[in-house]
Amino acid sequence: xxxxxRVAVVTGASRGIGRAIAERLGADGLHVVVNxxxxxxxxxxxxxxxxxxxxxxxxxxxxxxxARQVRGxxxxxxxxxxxxxxxVGNAGTARFSSVARTTDEDFEAMxxxxxxxxxxxxxxxxxRVSDGGRVVMVTSGVTRTNGLGTGVYGASKxxxxxxxxxxxxxxxxxxxxVNSVLPGATxxxxxxxxxxxxxxxxxVAATPLGRVGEPVDIADIVVFLTSHEGRWLTGQTxxxxxxxx
Numbered sequence: 001x002x003x004x005x006r007v008a009v010v011t012g013a014s015r016g017i018g019r020a021i022a023e024r025l026g027a028d029g030l031h032v033v034v035n036x037x038x039x040x041x042x043x044x045x046x047x048x049x050x051x052x053x054x055x056x057x058x059x060x061x062x063x064x065x066x067a068r069q070v071r072g073x074x075x076x077x078x079x080x081x082x083x084x085x086x087x088v089g090n091a092g093t094a095r096f097s098s099v100a101r102t103t104d105e106d107f108e109a110m111x112x113x114x115x116x117x118x119x120x121x122x123x124x125x126x127x128r129v130s131d132g133g134r135v136v137m138v139t140s141g142v143t144r145t146n147g148l149g150t151g152v153y154g155a156s157k158x159x160x161x162x163x164x165x166x167x168x169x170x171x172x173x174x175x176x177x178v179n180s181v182l183p184g185a186t187x188x189x190x191x192x193x194x195x196x197x198x199x200x201x202x203x204v205a206a207t208p209l210g211r212v213g214e215p216v217d218i219a220d221i222v223v224f225l226t227s228h229e230g231r232w233l234t235g236q237t238x239x240x241x242x243x244x245x
Contacts, residue, residue, distance in 0.1 A: 005056070007081040008226070009073060011035040011064050011121065012091030014042035016188040017138060020215035021088055022057070024223045026050030030086065032057040033077045035064070037091070056081075064091050064117040070124050078128075085130045086226045089121045089137040092157070094190065096149040110156040118160035122167050122178070132175040134226040137164050138218070139237070141184045144245040161237050168235035177234035179225050184241025186213040208243030217242075 008025045012018040014036040023046060026032045032050055034057055036043035043059045050057040060076045062069040077084045093113040095106050118137060125135045139157040142150040161180050168178035185191060185203040191212070195203065203212055221240050224230050239245055 005029055005031050005081075006085040007031045007033070007077055007083055008086035008088065009033040009035065009060075009077050009084055010088045010090060011062075011073075011117075012037075012089075013046060014039045016190070017183065017186060017215045017218045018088075018090035019046050020219035021090060021138075021222050022046050023049055024216070024219045025086070025088075025226065026055035026057055027053055028223060028227075029055065031055070031081045033060050033073065033080075033084075034058065035060050035062055035073055035091070037061070037063055064089075064121060065112045067120045067123075070117075070120040074124055074128050083130050084125075084128055085133045087121065087125045087129060087133075087135045088222055088226070089118055089135075089160075091117060092138075094140070094153050096153060098149055099151045102152050107152055110152050114153070114156035115159045119163060122160075122163050125176075125178075126167055126171050129171075129176055133177075134230070135164075135167070135176065135178040136222050136225050137161075137178075137180040138222065139180045139182050141182045141239065141241050141245055144182060144239065164237070165235045172234060177225070177231065179230075179233055179236045179238060181218060181222055181225070181238045181240050182245075183218045184213055184239070184244045186215060186218060188215060203244075206244050207241065211242065213240065213242060 008030045010022045013022040013034040047057040062073040142154040143158040164180045
């Protein structure tokens with residue numbers, strides 16, 4: 001691949017952490033496939049930002065809970081750019097409830113939104129990412145903090161972390177690295193919608209570096225893992241929390 005820009009697929013890339021990752025990869029010279037589910041306008045803004053900086057990007061709608069659509073996402077990348085070298089799995093949702101009060105519907109939704117989508121993306125990556133490529137799954141720090149109400153959500157993300165560790169070993173012979181990044185409290189729309197001012201203050205107090213994370217903080221770690229400098233890390237779960245866990 002020497003001399004040709006690498007090609008990255010980023011799921012859930014229309015806002016928040018996914019957007020920051022896509023824009024950083026574009027700034028580093030990668031061609032970026034910006035995946036979205038519902039907000040085409042937001043995804044197009046990400047593409048425009050990458051292109052204004054001189055990069056190349058493509059908007060690609062896909063519901064990553066559907067195996068056929070995940071295949072189509074890789075098809076779109078290959079049709080436009082010729083291959084896939086980097087995959088970042090960032091799509092997912094969170095619902096919080098005690099185990100005792102979690103409904104069957106919410107349980108199934110968490111498995112579909114997080115575990116199933118993560119499996120489909122890892123399976124497609126294992127079959128189609130170029131030799132020497134990089135795969136990073138963004139999971140969640142709740143798999144370490146074990147906070148009240150996070151049981152089912154955390155379990156759905158922890159399953160992806162296990163898949164990462166095993167997939168890393170299964171495709172290591174092709175020079176592909178596979179890792180997961182576990183964000184702590186990060187300033188996204190989801191945090192703003194789900195945390196009160198008092199709750200935010202508690203999160204800051206619990207973070208040794210004295211603030212919540214910004215999407216770019218997570219993006220910088222992900223981009224390192226996708227780079228040549230990250231070549232000796234695989235099968236790892238990287239805490240990105242400012243020291244909170």
